[in-house]
Amino acid sequence: MKKELKIIISIIISIIVLILSVGVGSVYIPATDIVSVILNKLFNVSLPQSIEDSYISILWDIRMPRAFTAFFVGAALSVSGVVIQSILQNPLASSYTLGVSSGASLGAAIVITSGITSMVLGFFLLPLAGFAAGLLTVFLVIAVSEKLDQNMGNHTIILFGMVFSLFVNAILTIISAMNSEHMQRLILWQMGSFSGRRWIHVLILSICAVLGTLVIIFFVRELDIMTFGDEGAMSIGVETKKTKIILLVLATFLTGAAVCFSGIIGFVDLTIPHITRRLFGSKHKYVIPMSFVLGGAFMSFADMISRTIMAPREIPVGAITALVGAPFFAYVYFRGKRA
């Protein structure tokens, strides 16, 4: 199949999934009603008589913000996963390799257990603390790797990222053990969820995800070249160290933004990049934007499953991403190899 056709089909499927994830729930809302409500809210087009008021509220205030939060979290994590895998030349790396998740969890844990509140930040305090701590962790990893190894070799970064993650996790365990009364809230935060997300979350997250991805698109050629290793990239003319730092910061920014609004959801950042490469080839010109689209759609889909499969009970979305993602990943990844 031609690449352009594959791109169009993927985008159409993603839009369908997004509409479906808004429509499906304890109350089923038909696609036509969804479109009517969207047109009404955005362009003031009058609503048909048949739509109930409660539908509008469910759709506009609950499901859509939730579905879009899931979409942008999935998109941000997938793009960041692509960047980290490519610059570290490691197919097993992911957005979390450098310790964003441990750092963010620690930040959240400190806020939860210490009972700090802020009038100005309100309910944004927790995500912001997670974001800041996640970013700080990665900056520390980058700074120390740079001190240890002037060329910032990939093994140094990965090893130090992992070691530092474990170190931060140990602190987190101690804090959790000493504050057992907060344990449940801590664990729930770490598991990740999209429930109760509002348009304000969508707005902030979408700006971060789109902006971060757009800046990364300026580096698609450097990303292509860097998958062949640092020395190869240098010899072709890439300022490897500088580019690597810029891209690591961008990827961390994306992951940080995602983690702070959703908690820690694994698997998407590891698998969507591989699935996208399998479908569209390795060129980042395609892989970056298509990971954004597919990652977003996949996360909305996973969230839909997580809140409907055992309704009214909600299953942590991280479990769904792995349960649905693992077999799908295996199918897509190994299908080509068998032939």
Added chain:
Amino acid sequence: MLIECKNLICGYDKNPLDNPVIKDISFSVREGESVAILGANGCGKTTLIRAICGMLPYAGNVHVDGREVRTMKRKDIAGKLSVLMQFSNVYFSYTVEETVMLGRYLYSKNIFGLPGIKDREIVNRCLNQYGLDHERDRQISQLSGGQLQRVFLARTMAQDTDIIVLDEPTNHLDIKYQSEFLTYLSDWKNEDKKHTLIGVFHDINIAIEAADKLILLKDGEILADGSKAEIISSEFLRKTFDIDVKEYMKKQYSHWI
């Protein structure tokens, strides 16, 4: 002089003077020459190549076309010399054509790096020249080591520089690909009298075939340099490898004569 190293000291510590691998060496390469640096494993060959390409901090001087390498931007260095490394792993697969096109990176002007007419022309010529014309849409992950190194050679050539730097490029290649590789190199060398080769090798026979001038490296120092004939007949070869090279070669090749 096209490449000139003067009192070059370098290693892997932040300060090149701590634990140097290359210990105060000087040599030069003229335009149009082909020079092979020959030495045993661990003598500092690859380190030397990295310093010449500006990938390591160094003390002393490395001049490429009159400019000090440490003051040059990566794109400027890449415009002067292209490097072909030892065979490397491929983690993410591109097509043959995409891979060769990466060699045109430093010439791309627009931000998304869409290839221009000249880029396409040069890439097509390289694909054609190295027998990759029919393989252009194949994934490089499906290629054998020898075919892959041919793709990397085409990428190096697409960079279109007058100097090519080689770091044991024929390692892991079987004799068919080795021989083919050496032919490609000598063809390139004969294309233009500006074309200059500098490479490091541990295989004496390949070094002799690829170069007119040899430099012997031992423990980070130069033991001798000179023409092929001078070096082969000298005692220095034995010192470089700690073995009677001539006797060894005679024994190795006795079955064929």
